[in-house]
Structures are given as structure tokens and as C-alpha cells.
Amino acid sequence: MSTNARLQANPRIDAIEQVCSKELLAQTAPHDTAPPGLSETRSDGPLSSADDVEQYGLSWETRAALEHSHCRLSLESQSGHSAHRTSMDRETSDTDGNTYPEGGLEAWLVVFGSWAGLFAALGLVNTIGTFQTYLETHQLKEYGYRSTGWIFGMYAFLTFFCGVQIGPIFDAKGPRFLVFAGSVLVVVQMITLGFCTQYWHFMLVIGVTGGLGASLIFTPAISAIGHFFNEKRGVATGIAATGGSVGGIIFPLILEKLFPLIGFSWATRVVGLICLILVLLACLLVKSRLPKKPASKENVLPDFRIFREPKFALTTAGIFFIEWGLFVPISYISSYAxxxxxxxxxxxxxxxxxxxxxxxxxxxxxxxADSLGHYNTLIATVALCLVCNACLWLPAGDSVPVLVVYCIIFGFASGSNISLAPVCISQLCKVENYGRYYATSYTIVSFGTLTGIPIAGEILSQCNGEYWGVVTFATCC
Structure with missing residues (x-):
């Protein structure tokens, strides 16, 4: 497009550009050859055409520089048609100078990939109550509550414990290989589960293989979101974390429907096929924005010295007690009913x-939480967990309406743990160390998930099958 045609296209832009051109000419033109009155209004009219440019000795290269100067930025803000400017407006930065897109197609595809991965990985973790109740009445009916509790305690334990090594590897090398390895293990878990008949079979398949697979997906899926969001990290992580809840809704319903129709083996394989589709999406979409680091000792090994920071140590202790009691209702609510x-x-x-x-x-x-504060919101939801355990679950008994109300409220209050606890940890470190801090914290937390379910099973046995002790334990946590 010619210069005259472009200048005449919009009279308002034309006028702004004329003023900017005169200002830049006054600064760049040589003083010994500068035309008189350049910085003032010309007697014969404003600078408005290519002929005027040539008359004052301004080259086309300088003209191009004028078009891409701060005057051009001013034109773009006036017209409102610059996609680049819109992208810059959306970006935010933290105190360390790191920038975050805070949205866009790539960022939200990462959220969707994390959602799909957590649907498969945490969806199965949230279904442990269904598996435990079925096994206690079928394949493992000769074992007590405490014995079967160790299988699912190990499952939850490895889901978080393995992050101590996975987190630093994620920071150094990104999530691709980790998510792929976890996806393979999750699918293998669900395919081989139908062949299990003995206690050690279930410990190996559910406790070890399932726990490792869930951890390899869980840690990178949560951590990757922190590379794309800062101010909106809470809501983005929360949206991704709903994948685990959706899995916890759909998988129990599928299993409950298919157990009597096609049996345990094929019911678990149907769930495995669903997981295969979900983890493929996770493998394709979950990614990192930061450059890879060399595989040195400092980059890939865990560092427990970060517990010297009081805020981090206290935050980890708080999350430990949340997880210690959280899996008790998830594991025992079906058997309670x-x-x-x-x-x-x-x-x-x-x-x-x-x-x-x-x-x-x-x-x-x-x-x-993005408005009121992540710690403030998490404290409020944990307090709600305490209230509904003490006031609803403990006196529920055989009242189905009270039990349903309890499940809804406790589910709502406890759900924030997965979405907000990682965001609270991210406030205590630089984004490039997020995976290390998050995984190190959950390594300590994992011992709560390991012992919480078996302790509840032991309490249940000591109370002769009465659940008041289990509810009291969860409430105290």
C-alpha cells in the first residue's frame, strides 16, 4: 500500500501522525540542514504527503522508523486494533521479574491437559472408597479393615511422596517424560487389576503401580499451571483440579453399574480405557514455559534445607493435618453407609x-482466593471441614438426608485443599523452584496419607465396627 493511500485512510490517525512526525524530525534532523520552522506550524499547511517528506530531505528509511516509533504505538492505542498490544496488556509479572501470559490458547490448553490428567490420576484416587468397599466384601473379605487400609494408604502415600524427586526433575527437564511415564503406569494399573486375586497382588497393582503413576501425573500437571498464570493461578489451578472431582463422580458410578453386569475384571478395564484417552490428552498438552536445565545434582536432587524457612515449614505442617484426615471420609463413607x-x-x-x-x-x-487471599480462603474451608464433621457426620447415623448433606458440604470444603494448597506454596518461592517446593512439601504430607487410612481402620476395629472413633479422628485432624 502506498504512503499517500495509508495516510489518507483515517483523518484522525493522519492528524496524530503529522504531529508525531514533526516532533521526531525536530529531534533527528541535522541542525545545519534542518528546514526553517520545522518544529513550528508551516505557513503553507502541515506535513502531510510524500512530496513534503522528499522536500525536507527525509529518507524512506527514516519514514519507516517514524511509522514504528512511539507515535505508531499511540496510533494503535487510538484505533484499538493491535493484537500485540492486547497480548501485552494481559501479561503480568511477579516480584522476581518473571512474566506470565495469564491466558491465551496455549495457557488454557495446558489447563485442559492438566484437567484430563488429573481426571485419570486423582479420579482413581478419589474412587478408593468404592474399591475398598468392594474388596472388603469380595476378594479380601478374610482380611480386616486395618489390612485393606494399608493398600489404599500406600496408594495415597506414593501419590504424594514420589514428588520429592519428581518436582526437581520437572523444574529441570519439564513435564513431558514424567507425564508419559505416569500415563503408562495408570493404564497398566487398571488393565492388570482385574487379574488380581491375592492381597499382595492388590498391594503391588493399586498401592505401588497406581501410586507411582498418579504421582508422575499429579505433580507436573499442577506445577505446569504456575508457569502460565500468576494473578489467576488460583482459579486456573482450581479448574484443573476439578478433573479429579469429575473422575471421582464418574468412576464410582460406572463401577457400581458394571460390577453386577460384567464383573470386577471387565468393569476396571472399561475405566482403564477411559483413562487411556484422558492421559493421551495430558501427554499432548501439558508443557512448561521455562528453559530446561542441565541434569546436575543441584537441579534434580531434593533439598530439605528449604524447611528452614518458617513459613514453608508451617504451611507444610498445616497441609499434613488436612491430608491426614481428608482421606478418611473418602475411604470409609461407603462402608459407613x-x-x-x-x-x-x-x-x-x-x-x-x-x-x-x-x-x-x-x-x-x-x-x-485470587481476590481474598489464598491462605485466608484455605483456612476458612478447613474450618468448615471441622464443623461439618463434628455437626453432621458424627450424629448422622442411618439418616440418609443428613449423610447426603454432609457429603456435599464436606466435599465442597475439602475440595479446596487440592486447588489452594499448591497455590499457597507457590507464594513462598520463585516460579523456577515451584516444582521443588511443592513436591518437597507433599513428601512430608504423604506420610499423613500413608497412615491416616490404616489408623482409621485400626480405630474402627478397636471400636467393634462403630464409626464414632473414625469420625472423631477425622475431626481432630
Whole structure:
């Protein structure tokens, strides 16, 4: 397009450009050859055409520089048609000078990939109540609560414990290989689960293989979001974390429906096929923005010296107690319902009700926390967990309506743990160390998940099958 045609296209832009051109000419033109009155209004009119440019000896190269100067930026803000400018407006930065896109197609595709990965990995973790209740009445019925509790305690333990090494590797090398390895293990877990008949089979497949697979997906999926969001990190992490809740809703319902129709083996393989599709999406979409680091000792090995920071140590201790009690209702709510005369069908479905409440509890508090503060919101939701355990679950008994209300409220209140706890940790470190801090914290937290379920099972045995001790333990946590 010719210069005259472009200048005449918009009279308002033309006028602005004329003023900017005169200002830049006054600064760049040689003083001994500068035309008289250049910085003032010309007697015969403003500088407005290519002929005027040539008359004053201004080259086309200088003209091009004029078009891309700060005057051009001013024109773009006036017209409002610059996509680049819109992108810059969306970016934010932290105190360390790191910039974050805070949105855009690439960032939200990472959130979707994390959502899919957590759907498969944490969805199965949130279904442990269904697996535990079924195994206690079928394949492992000769074992007590405490013995079966160790299988699922190991499952939850490795989901978090392995992050102590996975986190630094993620910081150094990115999430691709980690998510792929975890995806393979999750699919292998669900395919081989149907062949298990003995206690050690289930410990190896669910406890070890499932725990490792979930950890390899969980840590990178959560940490990668922190590379793309800063101010909106809470809501973005919350949206991704809802994948685990959706899995916790759908998987128990699928299993409850398919167990009597096609049996345990094929029911778990159907879930495995769903997981295969989800983890493929995670492998394709979860990525990092930061450059890779060399595989040195400093970059890939855990560093427990960060616990010298009081804020980090206290935050980790708080999350430990949350997780110590969190998995107790998830693991025992179905068996609790069965023990109090609720139908077998609804006893399996009650876990889906709890995870439905968790769906909203992972998203809404994350949205609110970006405004009110992540620590403030997490403290409020944990307090709500305490209240509904003491005031609803403890006196529920065989009252199905009270049990349903409890599951909804507790699911909502406890759901914020997955979405907000990682964001609280991210406030204590630089983004390039996020994976290390997050994984190191959850390594300590994992011992709570390892012991919480078996301790609850031991309490249940000592109380002769009465659940008041289990509820009291969860409330104290």
C-alpha cells in the first residue's frame, strides 16, 4: 500500500501522525540542514504527503522508523486494533521479574491437559472408597479393615511422596517424560487389576503401580499451571483440579453399574480405557514455559534445607493435618453407609455425591482466593471441614438426608485443599523452584496419607465396627 493511500485512510490517525512526525524530525534532523520552522506550524499547511517528506530531505528509511516509533504505538492505542498490544496488556509479572501470559490458547490448553490428567490420576484416587468397599466384601473379605487400609494408604502415600524427586526433575527437564511415564503406569494399573486375586497382588497393582503413576501425573500437571498464570493461578489451578472431582463422580458410578453386569475384571478395564484417552490428552498438552536445565545434582536432587524457612515449614505442617484426615471420609463413607443400613447401590453412589461437592469446592474457592487471599480462603474451608464433621457426620447415623448433606458440604470444603494448597506454596518461592517446593512439601504430607487410612481402620476395629472413633479422628485432624 502506498504512503499517500495509508495516510489518507483515517483523518484522525493522519492528524496524530503529522504531529508525531514533526516532533521526531525536530529531534533527528541535522541542525545545519534542518528546514526553517520545522518544529513550528508551516505557513503553507502541515506535513502531510510524500512530496513534503522528499522536500525536507527525509529518507524512506527514516519514514519507516517514524511509522514504528512511539507515535505508531499511540496510533494503535487510538484505533484499538493491535493484537500485540492486547497480548501485552494481559501479561503480568511477579516480584522476581518473571512474566506470565495469564491466558491465551496455549495457557488454557495446558489447563485442559492438566484437567484430563488429573481426571485419570486423582479420579482413581478419589474412587478408593468404592474399591475398598468392594474388596472388603469380595476378594479380601478374610482380611480386616486395618489390612485393606494399608493398600489404599500406600496408594495415597506414593501419590504424594514420589514428588520429592519428581518436582526437581520437572523444574529441570519439564513435564513431558514424567507425564508419559505416569500415563503408562495408570493404564497398566487398571488393565492388570482385574487379574488380581491375592492381597499382595492388590498391594503391588493399586498401592505401588497406581501410586507411582498418579504421582508422575499429579505433580507436573499442577506445577505446569504456575508457569502460565500468576494473578489467576488460583482459579486456573482450581479448574484443573476439578478433573479429579469429575473422575471421582464418574468412576464410582460406572463401577457400581458394571460390577453386577460384567464383573470386577471387565468393569476396571472399561475405566482403564477411559483413562487411556484422558492421559493421551495430558501427554499432548501439558508443557512448561521455562528453559530446561542441565541434569546436575543441584537441579534434580531434593533439598530439605528449604524447611528452614518458617513459613514453608508451617504451611507444610498445616497441609499434613488436612491430608491426614481428608482421606478418611473418602475411604470409609461407603462402608459407613453400608454399616448403617443404606442400600448397597446408594452406598457406592454416596462417594460420587461427595466428589460432586468437591467439584465446586475446587473451582469456586480458587476463584474467590485470587481476590481474598489464598491462605485466608484455605483456612476458612478447613474450618468448615471441622464443623461439618463434628455437626453432621458424627450424629448422622442411618439418616440418609443428613449423610447426603454432609457429603456435599464436606466435599465442597475439602475440595479446596487440592486447588489452594499448591497455590499457597507457590507464594513462598520463585516460579523456577515451584516444582521443588511443592513436591518437597507433599513428601512430608504423604506420610499423613500413608497412615491416616490404616489408623482409621485400626480405630474402627478397636471400636467393634462403630464409626464414632473414625469420625472423631477425622475431626481432630
Amino acid at each position: 453400608l454399616a448403617h443400613g443404606v442400600s448397597s447401590q446408594f452406598s457406592y453412589q454416596i462417594l460420587a455425591v461427595l466428589n460432586a461437592g468437591s467439584f465446586f469446592g475446587r473451582w469456586i474457592p480458587g476463584y474467590v
